[in-house]
Amino acid sequence: MAMEAVRLLFCGVNEFPDSINFTRFFLRNHPHVQVDELSLEDVVDNIYKYDICVVRKMKFDESAISRATKMKLIAQFGVGLEGVDIPSATKVGIKVARIPSDDCGNALSCAEHAIYLMLALLRDQKGMDKSIASRQLGQPTGQTIYGKTVLIIGFGNIGKELVARLRAFGVHILAIKRSWKNKLAHVPAEGHDASLVDEAAGNEALYEFASRSDIIVTCCPLTPESAGMINDKFLAAMKKGAKLVNVARGGLLDYASVKAALESGQLGGLGMDVAWYEPFDPADPLLEHPKVVLTPHVAGVTELSYKNMDYC
Structure with missing residues (x-):
């Protein structure tokens, strides 16, 4: 049976473009991971389709989180997480992560x-x-x-x-x-x-x-x-x-x-x-x-x- 694709969404178009380019490069040998990018205006209406999202500059509030019914992880490509409503994500069992800047x-x-x-x-x-x-x-x-x-x-x-x-x-x-x-x-x-x-x-x-x-x-x-x-x-x-x-x-x-x-x-x-x-x-x-x-x-x-x- 074919493995179901893991869908990864980068929020925002033309924002930090190499963040998605590098990610696609390093996932090139993992075809079961699908990497997409949507404009900020389109994220909320489509977030239910995704397992992971990289928020970049999006304000990921309680409204967006409530629609993320498949979401397992909200991540930041970097260190800042002030745009994510962490208590709301935690309440529905979604993990929130950032990348430590030191290493x-x-x-x-x-x-x-x-x-x-x-x-x-x-x-x-x-x-x-x-x-x-x-x-x-x-x-x-x-x-x-x-x-x-x-x-x-x-x-x-x-x-x-x-x-x-x-x-x-x-x-x-x-x-x-x-x-x-x-x-x-x-x-x-x-x-x-x-x-x-x-x-x-x-x-x-x-x-x-x-x-x-x-x-x-x-x-x-x-x-x-x-x-x-x-x-x-x-x-x-x-x-x-x-x-x-x-x-x-x-x-x-x-x-x-x-x-x-x-x-x-x-x-x-x-x-x-x-x-x-x-x-x-x-x-x-x-x-x-x-x-x-x-x-x-x-x-x-x-x-x-x-x-x-x-x-x-």
Whole structure:
């Protein structure tokens, strides 16, 4: 008797296209697994046909889950699961999974991309584009990462990979992690995560660390507590002209606060791989600012991470 096909659905068309391309490649010798892709508008009406789905950017709420009558697994091609109603899935016996970022190359890729965004801001990418367009040489004058103080907010897998790569640039590294309840010693005990950085603390030191940092990188999860944490109060506490890089989630930043801080010069540059809504509107006035660099949610999109995520 022929084996019944396992049907795997990728939610969304033209979103992270190589996620499905790599999956199909690695399943090429498994003809009993059928891999499909549907637009977000068509997912809910067809979800009952599928055993597994990869949500990508879809909001998989209770309504969608109630129609997933064959579903055994809801998975994310990566680390974020904030769009999945996990309690509703658990209630009906559907497992929910993500791919840890530390062993698959995702965190490493995001760390490299954070450095790319730092360099783009410090070397004034938009200014260089303008110089090329006007055939001017020798400007703008950029800044180095060397000698800067870098604050990492959220010291998980990305933060650790980022520290390992920043060390070669000769920087002073501060880190904030919520579970570090009290400010730790300047040189914590060897073997503690905090020993990887120069200064480490819990959330109580957030504004003090921000006031001393030339570059701030957000790589913490988006939760009800962290949503909008980069707000008027935080931006006012920052060193004037400091740069901000976000490789986590757009919702960590308050749009109006960031826009106002850029216009006043309090925020000296914004590099972001994620935005408040995606895909981000290319006509949004924020993107016209000369100190803003946006990339299309590609920090973790590398051949290394995609190959390893499929193996996982």
